[in-house]
């Protein structure tokens with residue numbers, strides 16, 4: 252079990268590293284430290300984390316820590332592991348979603364225990380001390396380790412900060428992680444299509460943002476409260492084929508790329524066995540029109556973009 256006076260060092264004061272330092276400090280971990288390579292960024296980090304020690308470099312932090320959490324971009328994790336001197340009393344973990352702890356092999360070669368700790372949550376640089384704890388509450392945290400003792404400590408740490416520890420097999424990590432990215436970054440990209448369309452037809456930035464907020468907030472609330480099938484609305488559900496046709500025509504003119512995205516999502520809506528699209532089995536007309544729609548969608552997906 253990780254004691255509250257354990258020395259926890261975080262390498263990287265970016266989005267996750269800073270949020271993690273805040274949540275650890277908020278939950279009573281007394282000896283948290285973090286690296287910050289840019290001297291210009293130190294005052295704002297120190298203001299956010301008055302009790303946290305800030306180090307200029309990875310080795311000084313590692314020498315001062317029992318548990319080291321590598322919070323660098325994924326492609327830097329192995330470099331950090333290979334360029335730091337570790338010892339057998341230490342535990343070193345990374346926070347990357349798709350990679351196994353093998354990328355920390357250099358630390359393991361020095362006798363350290365290694366592992367991973369991936370909170371399935373989105374962290375930005377807009378850190379509000381009062382709301383950081385909420386980001387971890389109920390968040391799945393994928394943990395793994397080559398040491399049962401470290402795994403137990405990571406499970407305990409996850410629960411202490413409000414998370415729910417789980418262990419996904421290494422070979423499934425990329426799939427597990429891409430689902431998180433689709434829910435987060437891809438959703439934001441999808442919303443940017445709507446924002447851009449609304450602005451292109453003359454809405455101001457704030458009108459477009461307001462429309463986006465109202466619709467997306469209601470949709471997400473419906474999904475959370477009633478589940479996905481019951482939250483589905485729109486022309487496919489209503490069998491409004493002319494409406495869908497007008498959408499595809501408008502989008503092909505506006506942006507074939509956006510038309511492709513809409514066509515693909517419409518295909519997923521039509522195909523999705525969990526979505527409540529009811530086709531009247533006795534209506535030949537409806538059945539034919541679904542077939543026509545699928546052909547139209549396929550042609551949009553195939554058209555060169």
Ligand SMILES: NC(=O)c1ccc[n+]([C@@H]2O[C@H](COP(=O)([O-])OP(=O)(O)OC[C@H]3O[C@@H](n4cnc5c(N)ncnc54)[C@H](OP(=O)(O)O)[C@@H]3O)[C@@H](O)[C@H]2O)c1
Nearest residue numbers: 263264265266267268288322323324325327346347373374
């Ligand atoms: N953000 C999220 O939502 C999120 C969620 C779950 C997991 N993660 C994982 O958390 C890790 C960090 O992601 P992030 O979004 O926090 O990245 P980030 O905001 O880009 O921050 C990365 C930090 O690492 C520092 N850094 C880069 N190379 C370094 C090195 N060689 N030695 C020491 N520090 C170095 C950077 O410092 P400089 O500014 O000086 O370059 C920066 O402070 C990744 O593995 C990511 O997959 C992120």
